[in-house]
Amino acid sequence: ELKVEQNPLFLSMQEGKNYTIYCNYSTTSDRLYWYRQDPGKSLESLFVLLSNGAVKQEGRLMASLDTKARLSTLHITAAVHDLSATYFCAVAVQTGANNLFFGTGTRLTVIP
């Protein structure tokens, strides 16, 4: 059974601080996705990581993928209140439709 585990599940941090969210998965995959969800809203795609060693950055967020360790990280630099949201990682399984298995999410709250 494929497992996708994120930690921490809840993260409260002060503005200006740095932190990392971890995503571990239990099966071989070379595709990993990060999504953001605001309360009561849909999921917004943040990053697509397609190979071992892939690194993507957008603003204060940087995502990386280590397929050998089956680990992805989402690093937050100098957090601001607007980053408050729930962040999900999702691992792709090739079934002909690129099915995604989602982690349980990390609820991030940035305190002014």
Place this chain on the structure above:
Amino acid sequence: NAGVTQTPKFQVLKTGQSMTLQCAQDMNHNSMYWYRQDPGMGLRLIYYSASEGTTDKGEVPNGYNVSRLNKREFSLRLESAAPSQTSVYFCASSQTSGGVGEQFFGPGTRLTVL
């Protein structure tokens, strides 16, 4: 482009009632998906359609049926709703041939079964 659209946005059903959730995408994607999201959990795949004319079960298919009406539309039907099906339902689509497989999500349907 509207992206992925879903109707209705909200629905309240009584136990045993049936309903169909509608989903449409205008991005010419070949694959479509239905997920449910419960509090404190990530999204779980109910059914998917890799291409027009095909559908397959996902992780939690029991109590649901789907129809891929054409390339644009993918509907989810609850034949006899149960309180355990109270959830938020998301439809998604992606281009899985020649693309990076990124899924784009609709706004969701919040379903309550009493």
